[in-house]
Amino acid sequence: MPTIHLPGDGHVGPIPDPDGTKWDPYADADVLATLKRALFILKHNIRGMRPCNDCFKRLPGGRTFEDVFDDASVFISFDPSGPDSGATDSVGGKEITVSVKEFKVGRWSVAATLVHELAHVNGALGGNAPDAENTLNCCGLKGLFRPGVVGLKDPDEPDDNGPRYA
């Protein structure tokens, strides 16, 4: 299983990005509990799922979901302030961070974000490539699949553009 970045574990994550994305340790007990519930979903509902393993195997890294999920050298950190749902330091990197925004949604959303980021760990390209998010469709998380919505309509803002796709 990936390693949870905890206070005092000596792990040094990437330096924060200027947009506020951070790789902090999990210091909040409630947030940590949600992360553990999300990892429980991945371990018991998704790990071992053949379509998910096949989907992951087709990524540039060539490893199954099980292989990537069982890799303890992958670290999961906490992002209290960045604009993304989650990020990995680079394609093929091992430093995942999950945004506080997803923890507010709940454990399933955190689980979906982790699958997406684990796909990047397995070499799924960043930028406009769809591979990472597409893994949700073969990993039993179709309902949490998120198309590239950049300017979703905000009900409080009649001026907002409405749905926009990047």
Added chain:
Amino acid sequence: MDRATPSVPVGRERDLVGSRQRTSMQSAVREHVCSVAMLAAFVILAQANVLACRCPEHVSAATHYKKAQFVVTGKVVEVHANANGDGWTASVVVDRAWKGDIPKTISISTHTTCAFEFTQGAEYLLYLFRAPDGGFYTSKCVGNLPLADAGARLKWLEQNGKSASTAGP
């Protein structure tokens, strides 16, 4: 005659009916082809529109504006890959600016799996942050839009944003 007389109109009618049937069939085929083409276009578009970076949903123009340090419109004149292979750096000529004064030509870097993909020659509405190297930084989920899609957002900025100046070369 009784038979012959109507034979011409019947023949014509047959032709007309046949023609109508053909027209109706052609129309149905055209509609079917159109539907299939539209479905294919939608599927291709939907595939292309999936973000590599997972962005939060329901983020308003106000939130994007509040979080950014600078908001600009500008044209990308050059893009190159970062030396470490992670992300890109773009040179952008700024047209308009909000929130903070900014040089006319700026260097914007972007990295991680949430790097923003610049296209050389394209114009964007960009939400920026000051980078440690003195340049600027942006990423996928901060609210950037191609300028052609940013009409309502620009209107919002004109009404609510604090106009800033661009200076220098």
